[in-house]
Amino acid sequence: MDVEEFFNRLNAGEIDFVGINLKGACLIRSDLRDINLSQSDLRNADLTDVDLARVNLMGANLSGAILLNANLEYAILKGADLSGADLECANFEGADLTNANLRNAINQSVRDAILCNTILSNGRICNDGCGRE
Secondary structure (H helix, E strand, O other): OOOOHHHHHHHOOOOOOOOOOOOOOOOOOOOOOOEEOOOOEEOOEOOOOOOOOOOOOOOOOOOOOOOOOOOOOOEEEEOOOOOEEEEOOOOOOOOEOOOOEOOOEEEEOOOOOOOEEEEEEOOOOOEEEEOOO
């Protein structure tokens, strides 16, 4: 599925995009709230100013992605790979980053998120928020 087909299906009301390949896609300023992108390939995608509130990104590959000013409030990022991603000014309030990999993430600014067994940009494992519901 290419980006055009993805947006056509999204605009038609589809919300389940498990395992979709959007590697390198330009999704700047898109509204992707409340959809399922679990297990998807978003490597090197440009997600600048994208609204990803409450999106399921469990197990997604976001390595090298640009998430500048992205809204990830209450997103599910369990087991997601954000290694080398640009997270400058991204909003992770309430997001679940359990078992996520943020190694070498740029401008890591993850606050008010669940960080349980989460690998931070410096390689340190963080367990802030474990057991929080």
